[in-house]
Amino acid sequence: MSSATLPDIRVDYEQPETAQAGAACGTRHAWARVPAEPSQAERAALKQRIRSLLQSRNAVMVSHYYVHPDLQDLAEETGGLVSDSLEMARFGRDHTAQTLVVSGVRFMGETAKILSPHKTVLMPDPDATCSLDLGCPVDDFTAFCDAHPDRTVVVYANTSAAVKARADWLVTSGCAVDVVAHLKSQGKKILWAPDRHLGAYVQRETGADMLFWNGACIVHDEFKAFELAELKKEHPLARVLVHPESHPDVVVLADAVGSTSAILKAAREMDVKEFIVATDNGMMHKLRRLNPGKTFIEAPTAGNSATCKSCAHCPWMAMNSLAGLAHVLETGTNEVLVDEGTGLRARLPIDRMLAFTATLRPGQAAAGLVPNVGAA
Ligand code: 13P
Ligand code: SF4
Numbered sequence: 001m002s003s004a005t006l007p008d009i010r011v012d013y014e015q016p017e018t019a020q021a022g023a024a025c026g027t028r029h030a031w032a033r034v035p036a037e038p039s040q041a042e043r044a045a046l047k048q049r050i051r052s053l054l055q056s057r058n059a060v061m062v063s064h065y066y067v068h069p070d071l072q073d074l075a076e077e078t079g080g081l082v083s084d085s086l087e088m089a090r091f092g093r094d095h096t097a098q099t100l101v102v103s104g105v106r107f108m109g110e111t112a113k114i115l116s117p118h119k120t121v122l123m124p125d126p127d128a129t130c131s132l133d134l135g136c137p138v139d140d141f142t143a144f145c146d147a148h149p150d151r152t153v154v155v156y157a158n159t160s161a162a163v164k165a166r167a168d169w170l171v172t173s174g175c176a177v178d179v180v181a182h183l184k185s186q187g188k189k190i191l192w193a194p195d196r197h198l199g200a201y202v203q204r205e206t207g208a209d210m211l212f213w214n215g216a217c218i219v220h221d222e223f224k225a226f227e228l229a230e231l232k233k234e235h236p237l238a239r240v241l242v243h244p245e246s247h248p249d250v251v252v253l254a255d256a257v258g259s260t261s262a263i264l265k266a267a268r269e270m271d272v273k274e275f276i277v278a279t280d281n282g283m284m285h286k287l288r289r290l291n292p293g294k295t296f297i298e299a300p301t302a303g304n305s306a307t308c309k310s311c312a313h314c315p316w317m318a319m320n321s322l323a324g325l326a327h328v329l330e331t332g333t334n335e336v337l338v339d340e341g342t343g344l345r346a347r348l349p350i351d352r353m354l355a356f357t358a359t360l361r362p363g364q365a366a367a368g369l370v371p372n373v374g375a376a
Pocket of ligand 1: 083084086087158172173175217245258259260261
């Protein structure tokens with residue numbers, strides 16, 4: 001088995017002139033336009049406006065678990081969806097609404113547009129991106145692929161449309177292990193991009209021959225194994241739930257590893273009262289809502305082994321707001337557009353993933369819990 005890594009790719013983030021003191025997120029290397037919290041009265045008025053705009057525009061909301069709780073609740077209340085990135089893609093494709101309003105980050109909006117080129121896809125903030133997407137520029141990625149023509153190119157959903165267009169397969173964290181195991185069973189060698197931690201996890205689970213791009217999620221990369229082990233000692237009955245974008249030293253401490261949906265499933269199914277959760281803290285809203293008798297503790301991101309003061313919240317997911325949503329529905333601005341040729345090519349690996357995951361039986365389901373065989 002061979003594996004290799006590229007040199008580290010450093011992502012530089014621009015500090016906007018307009019960011020007011022105290023308004024920027026403290027997550028290292030990143031900034032965000034963190035929207036002001038509306039008052040109760042403003043919140044109620046915005047929600048009302050959005051409800052009627054959704055109706056008049058024949059639009060539906062699709063929200064990720066990491067966005068503000070208001071955007072999650074409103075999506076569900078209005079017949080939309082809150083879910084992981086795999087289900088977001090599927091739902092947007094299958095829904096009859098002419099306009100999809102995606103609260104999440106850019107790759108989610110682009111995937112929706114690729115799957116539904118004749119629909120209008122809007123996003124509350126077009127600058128909401130992802131460190132994995134930023135860290136995988138298409139030209140460098142193409143050169144990497146060209147240098148390894150013997151490998152099947154498997155790309156994580158958190159990438160640009162252009163990178164997807166160079167891939168053979170798309171995966172999300174909800175189906176990555178299943179897809180790579182399938183390819184391995186066909187004797188394929190894999191070129192994997194961009195998340196090195198998810199890639200390492202998939203390789204450990206499948207034993208596949210994988211060559212890695214060297215990207216990372218700036219949020220999950222902040223979870224600290226030493227502090228997590230200490231926290232486990234303070235809460236010996238708690239189970240640890242980890243998103244596989246986290247560092248391998250954190251993953252090895254997990255009782256369950258999986259996508260955001262798999263984390264939710266594990267929390268519901270495990271017969272314990274306390275959990276430590278290593279994923280974006282936007283997830284806490286749904287975890288607590290669905291499990292009122294259970295306690296959820298955020299896994300530590302800062303402490304003795306931390307390199308900086310950080311929080312476990314994606315600065316780009318935080319750019320989504322009720323005000324932004326109302327604005328785009330009213331004005332039609334921030335439409336997500338994907339070049340037709342790129343979209344057609346990028347659709348192939350996405351369709352392949354959706355067709356493959358549709359064949360999985362329940363219990364073998366792509367978004368289901370991935371047990372961590374290495375767990376203590
Ligand atoms: P999921 O596919 O698990 O929802 O993850 C998306 C993501 O961006 C995680 O950081
Ligand atoms: Fe990207 Fe990480 Fe934010 Fe997810 S949490 S969108 S992987 S930066």
